[in-house]
Amino acid sequence: MPDPEFEVPVGVFQDIEDLKAQIAALNALVKALTEGANSELGEASADDEEDAGGEPEEGGDDQWQFPPFILLLDPPQYDDELRALIEWVEGVLVPGYLAEPSADARWCHLWFEHPVAIAxxxxxxxxxxxxxxxxTCxxxxxxxxxxxxxxxxxRELRASTGPFAGCTKGEHQIDHRMPGIVPSAWSRAED
Known part of the structure; x- marks a missing residue:
């Protein structure tokens, strides 16, 4: 008796490759976590730092391991991160994804002056x-x-109640969204 013929659905091979990539990423994570458990807390092995693409740093306790949230940065790191964000928004997001602004889909050309939009x-x-x-994914x-x-x-940014609610094509307005008091988690105690 001949073997039955099966049709392979479109996309199955891509799904298999996706699963392989996810398994490889999980295996690397498990390996990193189990090796990290064998060393003292707060210490990373030189191999881990080299695998991450960086040189082992001396006294790297105050270095961020991953990109930090922009609103938690101080100058000049904030300025550098904002500059890179502006390049991405203006070079990728705006031309590729944002159609002409309208009353139902607002956009402010000075979006970088709106803290909610930046966040x-x-x-x-x-x-x-x-x-x-x-x-990785x-x-x-x-x-x-x-x-x-x-x-x-x-959807949130361009909504009629979003951070650009007071902005129109000819007018930019940020005062309507600025809080009077900075949340305590974002402020620093004065010495």
């Missing part, structure tokens, strides 16, 4: 950096980024 767009950019790398990462990050972020 949301920075989070969106961090997710984009992670989810557009097939080595497989081939479905961009789809996840669109569904879980881009669409909700743009």
């Amino acid at each position: 949301r767009l920075h989070a969106l950019w961090l997710a984009w950096q992670e989810l557009t790398d097939p080595a 497989g081939y479905t990462g961009p789809s996840v980024w669109h569904r879980d990050h881009l669409d909700p972020c743009i």
